[in-house]
Amino acid sequence: xxxxxxxxxxxxxxxxxxxxxxxxxxxxxxxxxxxxxxxxxxxxxxxxxxxxxxxxxxxxxxxxxxxxxxxxxxxxxxxxxxxxxxxxxxxxxxxxxxxxxxxxxxxxxxxxxxxxxxxxxxxxxxxxxxxxxxxxxxxxxxxxxxxxxxxxxxxxxxxxxxxxxxxxxxxxxxxxxxxxxxxxxxxxxxxxxxxxxxxxxxxxxxxxxxxxxxxxxxxxxxxxxxxxxxxxxxxxxxxxxxxxxxxxxxxxxxxxxxxxxxxxxxxxxxxxxxxxxxxxxxxxxxxxxxxxxxxxxxxxxxxxxxxxxxxxxxxxxxxxxxxxxxxxxxxxxxxxxxxxxxxxxxxxxxxxxxxxxxxxxxxxxxxxxxxxxxxxxxxxxxxxxxxxxxxxxxxxxxxxxxxxxxxxxxxxxxxxxxxxxxxxxxxxxxxxxxxxxxxxxxxxxxxxxxxxxxxxxxxxxxxxxxxxxxxxxxxxx
Ligand SMILES: Cc1cc2nc3c(=O)[nH]c(=O)nc-3n(C[C@H](O)[C@H](O)[C@H](O)COP(=O)(O)OP(=O)(O)OC[C@H]3O[C@@H](n4cnc5c(N)ncnc54)[C@H](O)[C@@H]3O)c2cc1C
Numbered sequence: 001x002x003x004x005x006x007x008x009x010x011x012x013x014x015x016x017x018x019x020x021x022x023x024x025x026x027x028x029x030x031x032x033x034x035x036x037x038x039x040x041x042x043x044x045x046x047x048x049x050x051x052x053x054x055x056x057x058x059x060x061x062x063x064x065x066x067x068x069x070x071x072x073x074x075x076x077x078x079x080x081x082x083x084x085x086x087x088x089x090x091x092x093x094x095x096x097x098x099x100x101x102x103x104x105x106x107x108x109x110x111x112x113x114x115x116x117x118x119x120x121x122x123x124x125x126x127x128x129x130x131x132x133x134x135x136x137x138x139x140x141x142x143x144x145x146x147x148x149x150x151x152x153x154x155x156x157x158x159x160x161x162x163x164x165x166x167x168x169x170x171x172x173x174x175x176x177x178x179x180x181x182x183x184x185x186x187x188x189x190x191x192x193x194x195x196x197x198x199x200x201x202x203x204x205x206x207x208x209x210x211x212x213x214x215x216x217x218x219x220x221x222x223x224x225x226x227x228x229x230x231x232x233x234x235x236x237x238x239x240x241x242x243x244x245x246x247x248x249x250x251x252x253x254x255x256x257x258x259x260x261x262x263x264x265x266x267x268x269x270x271x272x273x274x275x276x277x278x279x280x281x282x283x284x285x286x287x288x289x290x291x292x293x294x295x296x297x298x299x300x301x302x303x304x305x306x307x308x309x310x311x312x313x314x315x316x317x318x319x320x321x322x323x324x325x326x327x328x329x330x331x332x333x334x335x336x337x338x339x340x341x342x343x344x345x346x347x348x349x350x351x352x353x354x355x356x357x358x359x360x361x362x363x364x365x366x367x368x369x370x371x372x373x374x375x376x377x378x379x380x381x382x383x384x385x386x387x388x389x390x391x392x393x394x395x396x397x398x399x400x401x402x403x404x405x406x407x408x409x410x411x412x413x414x415x416x417x418x419x420x421x422x423x424x425x426x427x428x429x430x431x432x433x434x435x436x437x438x439x440x441x442x443x444x445x446x447x448x449x450x451x452x453x454x455x456x457x458x459x460x461x462x463x464x465x466x467x468x469x470x471x472x473x474x475x476x477x
Contacts (some may be wrong), residue, residue: 002067006044011222013047016057021048032090035075038351041084052172052180052211059178062470071205073145076137077433078354078444079203081475093144099123108167108186110214113144130220132159136329141193144210150202154253157389163201165216171208174471204433205472207465221285224252225294227321228311229302230277237278238364240305241388244282245361247297252285254389255328261383264334266442267328275309281324300379331385339398351401353410355417358392359426370420378413392430422448434476
């Protein structure tokens with residue numbers, strides 16, 4: 001805990017970044033102290049640096065005076081990783097959002113940490129290129145936030161997660177000097193001893209403050225076909241996933257939405273689809289000439305898994321016209337809607353809680369069966385959707401935030417959901433990270449693998465990078 005008064009902290013920060021770039025208004029501070037998970041902290045101030053040099057000075061000042069620092073992108077985190085839990089300073093990247101350079105021939109784009117992924121794709125799309133990691137929260141998220149969260153997205157089955165697309169990072173370390181380092185290279189092949197670039201990916205703002213990133217880019221596919229299948233049971237939809245995987249095609253996207261979320265999504269989005277059931281939506285990229293072949297493989301795989309209906313799009317334009325992906329992208333708002341409908345608005349405050357397990361795709365049918373059994377056991381609602389191409393499911397529940405008994409029940413159910421994932425050979429967190437919510441889950445996973453020693457190593461790594469525990473303390477480990 002710092003011995004400095006709030007006024008001294010604020011005046012020192014103003015000396016570093018300028019008076020107008022330190023926010024002290026309580027209402028504004030509150031906005032920057034919340035994240036999408038529903039968790040909230042209380043910051044002393046929010047600071048808006050312009051470059052790595054200013055961040056380095058902020059860190060040096062924080063180190064000398066034992067002040068906690070919380071890097072924050074768009075605060076869409078769902079694991080409790082970005083909130084200022086122990087007061088301290090929130091560092092916002094709102095002023096560090098420039099796209100600095102890109103090269104199609106060298107296949108990279110360089111951006112400051114606060115640049116939004118959507119802006120990067122706006123620039124690249126004019127050249128026929130894209131950055132392929134696309135969280136459902138794509139319109140808001142920042143480069144630094146997604147790197148630190150280790151995010152993934154709808155195209156994860158084909159393109160993986162953030163760590164696969166990092167080339168070089170500039171990072172400010174939480175040491176006595178606020179040292180600025182550059183790790184990685186702007187070449188695809190790069191050996192620099194231990195892989196520090198990928199250590200920062202998924203470190204959730206606990207090891208260093210990312211200020212700039214060089215990201216790999218890839219051409220936009222010539223054409224994308226999409227087939228959506230509707231199934232009476234969850235298991236049938238998951239069987240279709242397995243059949244498509246066996247058909248030797250690599251899906252560009254493979255998403256799943258359960259029947260009740262489909263129904264509410266249809267209402268919310270005014271979709272006049274004459275179909276119902278559990279939806280599996282699969283896209284495949286390739287030349288226009290093979291569109292019919294891919295549609296046939298996808299449709300036949302779905303029909304042989306008892307799909308009651310299919311919707312087909314031979315191009316991205318057709319998929320957009322049919323609004324096939326809108327429903328998947330709207331799953332979170334749909335869960336909010338389902339929650340609101342199930343509670344009396346004047347007496348309760350809906351709280352939405354999202355799980356983030358992954359299992360090997362062959363284990364999806366058994367996994368969803370066990371999830372439905374847990375829904376019955378706990379008597380809590382469970383919407384199930386996710387990026388099933390890589391086995392990632394987001395079982396989502398909702399309760400009244402004021403109901404302490406229900407909260408206890410949710411955490412017990414989530415423990416059991418994580419146990420199911422581990423028993424299936426999966427993981428407790430695929431892309432949302434550990435933050436505060438999943439610290440117990442991380443311990444469960446390492447214990448399950450008889451690898452508690454790995455936790456010890458992580459604690460030591462944290463200590464080496466952040467000897468005074470000033471950077472996003474209490475998160476992850
Ligand atoms: C509706 C919805 C859908 C979502 N869908 C997906 C999805 O499909 N896939 C997915 O992966 N996630 C998803 N998420 C979760 C969230 O969007 C991701 O975790 C995202 O990567 C966070 O980016 P952000 O800019 O909001 O970062 P924040 O939430 O602000 O921060 C995330 C973490 O990164 C740290 N951080 C932020 N900036 C920096 C920096 N410059 N240097 C060091 N650390 C930093 C923070 O301290 C925190 O630990 C979803 C969230 C919502 C609300």
